[in-house]
Amino acid sequence: MIIKIDKNRPLPMYIQIRDEIKRLIKEGKFNPHEKLPPSRDLAKSLNISRNTVIQSYTLLEAEGFVYSVTGKGTFVNPRSIKKVCKNPDNYDVKRFNFESLFSIAWRRFEASVMSGLDKLTSYDNFKDYITFDSPNPDIENLPIENFRNSLINSIKKYEAQLFSSEKTEGFYQFREYLSKYMLKRGIYSDPDNILITSGIQQGLSIIGRLLIDPGDTVVLENLSYPGALSVFRSIQAHYIGVPGDKEGMDINILEKILKRKKVKLLYTIPTYQNPRGSVLSFDRRKALVELSEKYGFAIIEDDYAYELSFKGIEEIPIKAFDVSGNIFYMGSFSESLFPGIRLSWIIAPKHIIKKLSSLKKSEDIYTNLILQAAVLDFMEKGYFNKHLKQFKKILAKRYEVINYALTRYFPTEAKWNSIKGGPYMWIDLPSDIDSLDLLLKTREKGVLFAPDRIFAVEDLGHSGFRLKFSNVNEDKIWRGIEIIGNILKSMLSGG
């Protein structure tokens, strides 16, 4: 270590020494935690008093450049050293072959999900657009004030309990409330029949892990929720799509599939299906449960939009018919409240909930309690009901508007069914129109929607697209549908 001091300079000696050591540290001449020369030695070599060196070291310590350990000496603080890798992502990739480390499971998953399709409508990229595909809630109608109150109330009420560790199953009082809440849907449950998950996605992921090995068969509605497809892909399931009509999944075609193939799991959204908006008819619901017992497969019932009925009809969940315990029911607050809350729940027999809990535990231990308690308060105080009432009114109004607009602006070749609830409408197109082509054209005019490819379990045989209208205001609905309709007409006339 070469420290240059100049006794003729007007700067005090201890300042000069301090500056010199600072310079050496900054230039990377020290290792982190490297010991500085003992003050006695340095004093000797510089021919100055030991106290001067001690003064310098004290200053350096006060400035955070070094630290001292009693009886051991003074050491360089790693904080003060410039690191080798200064540019955050300037790694020398030639030194390390990451490619060789990726798992086969990942490679398969990557090949199936990295389509880039989501970029076409990614909300982030198109904030000023009229987007019939935004995952965000309707900002103007959010119950922010009441939710903040519930956050404050619940922390006041439960205090440290919310900050502590919790059983994987979820906040007990919340599960207790939900088990009563589910009675309204005809489902009997104890708190121990309920597992709180970080969104429906996590519920699907752990049920998938419980039941599916690579190659096992899962059945879905053809056209289904992309998140479910992504989960079943990631566990390398074999999946089959069942076509449907306005009454939901075609049960006869399902039985044909069941006869020729051992199916372990069926994933369905019977109410306000995503993306079709259809409701599985009462008779088909009963038939589906019977088939699941006859052919021995489990059912996941994704009831994400139960609350969003705007025709006053409450559909009865499939789970309400479950006498043998093979139906996993999933509810969620993502559409009924807001997606950012990341709270859903699974209802299943207790022995199954125990197994799912141990799988969830290996994924994220448990879901934070603070938001569970806040939602509980939000429901108990009646804020949730109030919010739903208002939201359903808005939804009904928007549905009316989109219906008018579709009738007025869309060509007769485009077909759609009326819906009774939920955030989605589905438009079927003639097979000579590609919905992706349409999207690329409407995007130029500032209008977005979700093309069929995103939802396709199997080839649909024709084209179509989904319109999410729950979070688009009436004016934008009107303008957006006009734009899509005009482009569609011009495409149909060969334009």
Place this chain on the structure above:
Amino acid sequence: MIIKIDKNRPLPMYIQIRDEIKRLIKEGKFNPHEKLPPSRDLAKSLNISRNTVIQSYTLLEAEGFVYSVTGKGTFVNPRSIKKVCKNPDNYDVKRFNFESLFSIAWRRFEASVMSGLDKLTSYDNFKDYITFDSPNPDIENLPIENFRNSLINSIKKYEAQLFSSEKTEGFYQFREYLSKYMLKRGIYSDPDNILITSGIQQGLSIIGRLLIDPGDTVVLENLSYPGALSVFRSIQAHYIGVPGDKEGMDINILEKILKRKKVKLLYTIPTYQNPRGSVLSFDRRKALVELSEKYGFAIIEDDYAYELSFKGIEEIPIKAFDVSGNIFYMGSFSESLFPGIRLSWIIAPKHIIKKLSSLKKSEDIYTNLILQAAVLDFMEKGYFNKHLKQFKKILAKRYEVINYALTRYFPTEAKWNSIKGGPYMWIDLPSDIDSLDLLLKTREKGVLFAPDRIFAVEDLGHSGFRLKFSNVNEDKIWRGIEIIGNILKSMLSGG
């Protein structure tokens, strides 16, 4: 449908009809959504006026027993029907063979994690005990008031943004803050080098999925964090434990392993290791990074307790030496703030963060923004630093007490090393003492700790246990250590 009315009773006719239909619904004589007889028909068959029947139906609808659809008729509301399965868990398991559906992956996982060991010390079962194994924070020293303020501030500041959908990577402003915060640890990162996860557990789970196929080899310190073991078991990894001493993992033994076996991933807690409390020495840190490049494996550095230094020394993370990008750094708020927050972060090269994001997306889409924004405010306002300062003071005091108590009450056959930070101390025992036997005895006296088996990657060769003292007050530490010490002495003298 048999409706009995009595024209001689003093009850109005429409009330009688209403009561009869209510009775029939309650007795399960109707299917959900079943149509009631048209008012005209029922009136005719009962020989009364149609208006009377309409009055009854109107009453039933107001009470929620039926609903009417204009032009179609009146239908039974499924809510009002008693369901087949009334007892929440009274499923007829004979009707459905769930056993045949469980995945092989699940069976393997179940066999490895369902040891029942955790029940021995499960905090829920032993709330009044002196427990040196509680996952909960120190309730008396929680910054609840400030955290509540941060929740309120952040909702005021970001409003709807927090309720909306977000990129899987996490709340941008939070990642931005963390990337600056990490500079203090000598790690250079952009927000895009950071992925927010729901706890370290989720981070481990997705890194595991990215790199490990069944049978791939993972190396851990022998004695390691049980949550990591659980993740690697769940993806059916082959794992090897490396023994360590008070300077951490033995690098020479590690290299011997690397020479004979292709290793894909090494998981380490270099600072305040769980369960040993040891700190990997500076030379070993450098050697470990060199080995990872030489033998081509990735490293997960779990830096869960970085902030909990109580000797004024800040260890330099391994990640700060990373020039080839093969080190996944993980930080967490579980020990430094509280476990219920469920927030951790991964730092890695951008191309790796993208891959991990798409895996996280398939697990839970993204972590809620509300708590990310609250922690951001908590840090920005200086609450976090204030909390840490106080917490480290308490920790230092408790460490002093536990050290005194151990010296005073523990037999000389029990050995432990001094520690510089973190919540854990490790006690080595002679091989003729089984820590599980010891636990069963101290449990009878109301004292709990975590026995070696929970942390064992491979057979340890002797016995030992972990004491978590960060959340036990001085009085309880003193009494608890006395009780364990006395029982230990009596066991050693053959008692």
